Amino acid sequence: MADLNFQNRTLYHGDNLDFLRGMNSETVHLIATDPPFNKNRDFHATPNSLASGARFQDRWSWERDVHEEWMDSIKDDWPGVWEVIDAANMSYGRDMGAFLCWLGVRIIEMRRVLRQDGSLYLHIDHTAHAYVKALMDGVFGHRNFRNEIIWFYKTGGVSKRWFGRKHDTILFYSKSNEYKFTLQKEKSYLSHRYGFSNVDIQEDEQGIFNMVTMRDVWDIPALRGNQPEATGYPTQKPLALYERMIRASSGPGDIVLDPFCGCATTPIAAERLDRQWVGIDIWEDAYQTVLDRLEQEQLAILNEDEDGEQASRRLLTFGDVTYSKGPPERTDDNEVAAPSFRLKMRRPIEPWQKITHRQMVNILVKAQGSADGVICAGCGRVLEKEFMEIDHILPKSDRGENHIMNRILLCRPCNGRKRDNFTLRGLVRENKKKNVAWMRDEARAQIAQSKATEFAEWVRDNFQSSECQELIRQD
Ligand SMILES: C[S@@+](CC[C@H](N)C(=O)[O-])C[C@H]1O[C@@H](n2cnc3c(N)ncnc32)[C@H](O)[C@@H]1O
Structure with a gap:
């Protein structure tokens, strides 16, 4: 403890x-x-x-x-x-x-x-x-x-x-x-004394009662x-x-x-x-x-x-x-002594997998960036970074993980359409099939996708380097 x-x-x-x-x-x-x-x-x-x-x-x-x-x-x-x-x-x-x-x-x-x-x-x-x-x-x-x-x-x-x-x-x-759990007993009041000859009954100001194991209605x-x-x-x-x-x-x-x-x-x-x-x-x-x-x-x-x-x-x-009025100061080296039950896991988490949401956005803005803005990996549109949302390449419903290797930036309409329904490829296919109004450039969308993957691999392999740490810190 x-x-x-x-x-x-x-x-x-x-x-x-x-x-x-x-x-x-x-x-x-x-x-x-x-x-x-x-x-x-x-x-x-x-x-x-x-x-x-x-x-x-x-x-x-x-x-x-x-x-x-x-x-x-x-x-x-x-x-x-x-x-x-x-x-x-x-x-x-x-x-x-x-x-x-x-x-x-x-x-x-x-x-x-x-x-x-x-x-x-x-x-x-x-x-x-x-x-x-x-x-x-x-x-x-x-x-x-x-x-x-x-x-x-x-x-x-x-x-x-x-x-x-x-x-x-x-x-x-x-x-x-x-x-820890200690079963509790409580009084159960009886309407009359008869028919309870084999239970230990007692009486108080509210009437006759015996003691029963406590239930979940109090x-x-x-x-x-x-x-x-x-x-x-x-x-x-x-x-x-x-x-x-x-x-x-x-x-x-x-x-x-x-x-x-x-x-x-x-x-x-x-x-x-x-x-x-x-x-x-x-x-x-x-x-x-x-x-x-x-x-x-x-x-x-x-x-x-x-x-x-x-x-x-x-x-x-x-x-x-x-x-x-001041909080206590942790003296346990910020140990999460009990990992979340979900994380009692199959394999250890690598440091690069702990990159926060905001940091992942920073990295992907850089990866999918162009001179005019950020390229949506679903439709190829170029927009300011404020119009981009981070999503999973493989949906979470298909066990897609949360880390940077499975993340991508999409414009809001593409993200809304993709949700858990499509993979990234499926989204691009669907955009084309439905001929959505915002679909611009499939080739450019694919370049954005491969750049995001390349960059994520670089982060994974060079996570401890000062260059990578600097990139992560950028806003
Ligand atoms: C439902 S009352 C609790 C009543 C309590 N069981 C009692 O018998 O007095 C909820 C309490 O939460 C407090 N509260 C609300 N937000 C809080 C926060 N962020 N941090 C600490 N207390 C908060 C309120 O001031 C309020 O006293």
Whole structure:
């Protein structure tokens, strides 16, 4: 296991991507988190509550919320995930695609920081659930999917136009097949005492019950504003919900992380169960709310004497929680300790195969360039580089790889026509057959193709040379 480069009881303030990227690989036992769901609205806290003034945005656009670098890295390293994003773009709408891209880069990092025996619980509602499930299958692998937990509650209104929407979904994935899990039991209330002579039945204020193995439908009341644990934070979840996940998938002393911790339900639940925790949120008052909640909960910590023996318990105080706006610095040489399941592969990856999307574009612009612009390898048109798109020579659907040896620049119409339907040759043939208006010069298109291949071979064979490194760096 890698060294920890963060402390127990730390609250980070800022965009969680920076903080996740700063954490060493394979350090966290459990992530239990509740990101925004793409509900296309803004959330505001109850006035005069602990969380008063808090608000966050839950609406997404490619232009405002997604960085090109995230798109490039997903396209290059997680093509299956990109397909899911693309599908959401087309079948739901561009806001869902943008949301998935934004969430996808973060989930990839979450998986990296999880230990091999770690798990992730991701809370989502009906708006995005199907798309996020596909995204998570892409990142974790469908074999590591463990449960779709239905959190069922009764609060809130119902519509006259459809069945009352009274559940959220929690997707539970493990990082590998060797994951921590302790089966939980819960009370099952019986309508009468008779006929259960061979089960151990008990009684409490709600009636007669016996203990049964926990299933994947969890009946836990949603928070009401007058409950002691309610802070007024707009999307606060019940502690009982997060305590179940923490009990099932971690042990005392384990590290629990919530990168979207809001008013710190996961950290407080972790503290109550003697786990270590780290929370991240972009909301600036999260720190004060955590302190207020810790005080309200009267949580105590165990002091140890110099020999490490238990000495006494004292209440948590101000100084016990670390607050930071700066991400931790990696001390593990940027090891991706656990290669992605997809890359547990047949053969090692060569350095030249790791060239980024942007770098590949730079190389191909040079290869397919002419005095007047860049030549499209599909139709032979010469255009400015801004009108060119990078594509696969052999389509990904035919196991075409992502590296430079299988890449080519096409103009937008050619790329749209080619997609996964044609090989490059097939595209040129199709362009001619259909006599498309933009088809200019087949011979010139073929020259562009062979130049791109020649150049890619040169990059592969001379990757370490200063000339090649210089070329890659050029914008
Ligand atoms: C659904 S709420 C989480 C509520 C939490 N489970 C609770 O019980 O309070 C989502 C949270 O994600 C936070 N958030 C949104 N974008 C973020 C980002 N890029 N980095 C960190 N936090 C973010 C919001 O401020 C909000 O608190």
